[in-house]
Amino acid sequence: MLQPGVLTLAATPIGNPLDASVRLQRALAAADLIAAEDTRRLARLARDLEVELRAKIISYHEHNEAERTELLLAALREGRRVLVVTDAGMPVVSDPGFQAVRAAVETGLPITVIPGPSAVLTALAASGIAPDRFTFEGFPPRREGRLRSLLESLAQEPRTMVFFESPRRTAATLAAMAEVLGEERPAAVARELTKTHEEVVRGSLAELAAWADEHEVLGEIVLVISGAQPTTARPEDLVDAVLQRAATGERLKDAAKEAARGHGGISARELYDLSLRRRAADGS
Incomplete structure (x- = not known):
């Protein structure tokens, strides 16, 4: 009462x-x-x-x-x-x-x-993705630049991430996630939870982005994204890859950011500084 x-x-x-x-x-x-x-x-x-x-x-x-x-x-x-x-x-x-x-x-x-x-907990339980530690991110930004910025800030997040999303933006958001977080990152799309047409689609971000692009996504959507896996790579191990990208015309700062992506614990800034010093030492 x-x-x-x-x-x-x-x-x-x-x-x-x-x-x-x-x-x-x-x-x-x-x-x-x-x-x-x-x-x-x-x-x-x-x-x-x-x-x-x-x-x-x-x-x-x-x-x-x-x-x-x-x-x-x-x-x-x-x-x-x-x-x-x-x-x-x-x-x-x-x-x-x-x-x-x-x-x-x-x-x-x-x-x-x-x-x-709770849509968050229901989707998390059904996703097949580790539920022991997770973060709820709500609705991601609609604008592409702000969305990318958010995803870049979450690229090394080790906890499972849960998002809400509009059905009409699901395909674009999954495509951006695949590009920024990594195509092989495990994820799940839960739609119409507890309703007649409840569906949970599981796969890599690349697979889910392709699925959403090929199907008409309808209903209330929850996205569950696996956290970043720790890496044993050292910043020094990635310097050659950064310099190779830069040799093709890519800005060194952008090359460092791309090389660091997917390697938990490696700072893009630190990798950029190491690459800058190596390039100066090589005289290139």
Whole structure:
């Protein structure tokens, strides 16, 4: 049962409504105020769960989160039962809710969470990729330059990486990942998790990029990417490869960056400095 004056964040099903917890059903029925990312989806979920909503329902999404947070705080101060839900999964995690949590913390109002379905953990469990240590990266940048910059910063990340992605951008993102992180990097594409057409496609980044390019990718997408494997190579071992690339006209700095890619623990800057010194010593 919801407690009055307590901000409650509740996870909702990511696809199959039968995954809804008993606590969620009771919270929906008992709430005085429900802040929903999409009020129409909330109404459909309530119908699926055969729950009668008696609460006042307001929309609560990225475009009005700051403004509506004040309404939530006012209701909490009045001792009302306030519930925050999103379209699917847990509020706050790549979804609205963080501003409400931060505001409640700052004003000393209590917070509780009703746990439940998670697209991140569901995809990770089904991926076949090491789940012991992982990082959630949310939605990658849409712009190509920013996407590449992010991927370059993650090229040596040893933990498994989990991303959300739009179906229409999945092919381009996988292609960029294959180019920056390495074509042979193990990965998985999970789509429509817990729904009728659930599918998990596993393979190398190159294979998945080709698959996405050949198929119409539909539904909610989660990408699971294996972390970088440690290497025993030393920077000195890669200097010749850098100089060979530079001899074809490639900038030395770019050649060092490309040679360092895929070798965990080797700094592109250190490799560049070594190559610069070697080239100076050789008089070339």
